[in-house]
């Protein structure tokens with residue numbers, strides 16, 4: 001039997017004793033909650049955040065991520081367990097380095113790996129024996145082994161699996177979900193050498209109830225992209241059903257609510273104005289792109305993307321129909337969009353279909369305003385829109401209210417009572433005892 005490398009034994013004992021220094025690169029929706037969780041169990045956490053404003057906010061314990069508890073952040077900052085810096089020159093102090101940077105798409109829907117490449121290169125320049133690097137960002141199968149490993153080995157002159165360790169463990173956070181948090185959401189870990197897998201599994205087991213090791217980093221990468229593709233495809237399926245029901249003059253919500261009473265073989269997914277956020281609209285295209293290398297067309301992904309991207313146009317069409325019924329030309333209409341975030345009760349408006357709906361209405365000459373209790377302003381087609389207050393006067397003054405995001409704190413009964421007409425893209429009004437004549441469901 002081959003003896004374990006001393007670098008591995010040393011790292012494992014620091015992880016188990018919670019004396020390891022944990023670096024978290026990118027303190028956003030994924031990185032900040034992760035950093036706070038690790039600091040809470042006693043690890044010394046050093047965040048590397050390129051945005052100096054965010055780094056400063058962390059050091060002042062000013063919370064900017066909804067899923068992070070304000071008091072938790074305060075405690076770990078005041079106790080000195082969490083600190084943020086902007087550069088990479090303290091990488092050599094870290095035992096574990098966790099990468100949580102964005103993985104966007106280019107304009108042509110191909111992966112933009114520049115964030116991962118840049119931070120890997122910066123880490124590689126300071127890499128030392130005995131460190132574990134894990135990638136949490138969602139990406140295509142092969143990123144860890146084909147992009148990160150060569151960069152780390154060539155720049156540092158060290159060898160993965162002997163001198164240092166690398167794994168992929170995709171983040172599964174569901175922003176706003178109260179029931180499933182980081183702790184009780186099982187976590188997949190994969191690595192292409194046994195020691196990396198062993199030490200990464202040990203690291204994640206310290207704070208997560210159920211860790212699922214898989215045989216390679218590529219498998220772990222594919223697991224995550226598949227999970228998001230599963231959602232994208234199922235959302236597209238119900239969106240397509242909504243388009244069909246519109247033609248057939250059937251109520252898609254009634255169909256789905258009835259179908260979902262089946263106790264097996266079905267899962268609830270709902271139509272809407274389109275998909276948003278950093279995951280569903282982007283991640284499947286990472287897989288689609290990689291599959292081409294194997295001369296393989298991922299047709300479900302392409303089709304789901306096409307259908308989901310069609311939805312904001314459908315919202316515009318339905319808005320036009322309502323305005324037409326009221327005898328108002330779009331260029332003379334005043335429309336209020338309620339909700340700019342891509343998902344209820346969140347402030348995240350990245351890729352939100354609201355921005356596309358607003359841009360379409362704006363292009364049609366509509367006098368369009370929005371209200372979102374979580375999102376004070378948005379950029380749409382080079383214009384800055386600021387959230388307006390949701391007063392009865394505003395509701396009475398507009399010709400149409402489009403419910404784009406079903407935030408819980410909106411008083412929908414009052415909204416329907418005061419508005420002239422409502423277009424509900426989320427089905428949030430379907431169970432309300434209200435004047436249904438005023439409401440058009442998607």
Ligand SMILES: NC(=O)c1ccc[n+]([C@@H]2O[C@H](COP(=O)([O-])OP(=O)(O)OC[C@H]3O[C@@H](n4cnc5c(N)ncnc54)[C@H](O)[C@@H]3O)[C@@H](O)[C@H]2O)c1
Pocket residue numbers: 025026027028029030031048049050051054100101102103115118119136137138139170171172173174175278279
């Ligand atoms: N948001 C989610 O719900 C979610 C869920 C699961 C997985 N993910 C994945 O996790 C990854 C991160 O997503 P996010 O939502 O946290 O992104 P984010 O934009 O909220 O956070 C990323 C952070 O990284 C920082 N950053 C960028 N380049 C950097 C650099 N060179 N050095 C240091 N910091 C840098 C940014 O300033 C930002 O604060 C993505 O791959 C995403 O697909 C996100």
